Amino acid sequence: MSTRLRITLAQLGWLNAALYLLARVLRRVSGGRWALHRYLFVAQYISDQPLTPLRGADINIMSPGAGEALPEDYxxxxxxxxxxxxxxxxxxxxxxxxxxAGFIWLIQNGYQEDEVRAHYRLASPRAGWDFDVWVRPExxxxxxxxxxxEAARQHLRQRGIHWSCSRISAFNAASLRAHAQIGMVRLGHALFLRCGSWQWMLGSVRPYLHVSRSDACYPRLIFDTSTLQEPPCPNFRK
Structure with a gap:
């Protein structure tokens, strides 16, 4: 077994590692027309207390509007x-x-996925959605x-949001580690296979199974955080 394969297995586990390798093969043999994604849906509690002592004083947080220009390397x-x-x-x-150096996206009520055809809805008004957390590799x-x-926590808490939901790629070890740092509750999972215009979804969240052939047809996945137990204290690992 190669060193790279052993690292992948250690980071993702057997199931996710096997699906990740299958996804790479499908993309390669199809010239990018086929894609396989496995998502984990999770929720993080939004505390009213800072999660960690703030460091990195040279890092500035901004909130650009829709009309502002993006950096050339965005x-x-x-x-x-x-x-x-x-x-x-x-x-x-x-x-x-x-x-x-990085960014995070936030939205309330629901989110139309832009990697596969799917729409996520939130049943509770005290829930929000965070997605596409990116940090420059270095x-x-x-x-x-x-x-x-921390900036996202403050933004969400000011708006009465107690739980932030997100989907994580089961093939992204760095994202899995980052969400584990801030504590997460699993809400479900789904596997998406796209072959040209066709898409198949198999998941643990209703509608469980879905097939579509056009952008106008997509599954609607609803997540309800109203029954989740709030942790007694923040659990951000230093």
Whole structure:
């Protein structure tokens, strides 16, 4: 067994590692027309207390509007960003030494996924949705993620949000570790297979199974945080 494969198995586990390798094979043999995604749906409690002592004083947090220009090296297409603003989402960006170091996107009520065809809805008005947390690779061992999440915590709490839901790629070990740091409750999971215009979904959340052939047809997944138990104290690991 190669060193890279052993690392992948250790980080993702057997099931996710096998699906990750299958996803790579499908993408390669199809020239990018086929894609396989496995998502975990989780919720994090939004405390009214800071989760960690703030460091990284040279990291500046901004909240740009829809009309503001993106940095030239922004890692998402402009059409995707505009679509998020159209849905009512907003973003928090972290800057260090005049360079974009990371960002997080936030939205209330629901979110139209832009990686697969799916719509996520939140049953409780005290729940929000965070998505697409990105940190520049060379900053991932520093304080950028913690500063971003602290800014997001303040933003959400000011709006009466007690739980923030998100979907995590089961193939992204760094994202799994980051969410584990701030504590997470699993809400379900889903597997999406896209082959050209066709899409199949198999998940643990209603409707459980869904097939579609056009952008106008997509599953609606509803998440309810109203029965979740609030933890006694923040559990951000230092």
């Amino acid at each position: 890692p998402r297409p402009a059409r995707v960003v505009q679509g998020r603003y159209t849905q009512g989402a907003r973003t928090l960006t972290a800057w260090r030494q005049g360079r974009l 900053e991932r061992l520093g304080w950028v993620f913690r500063r971003l999440w």
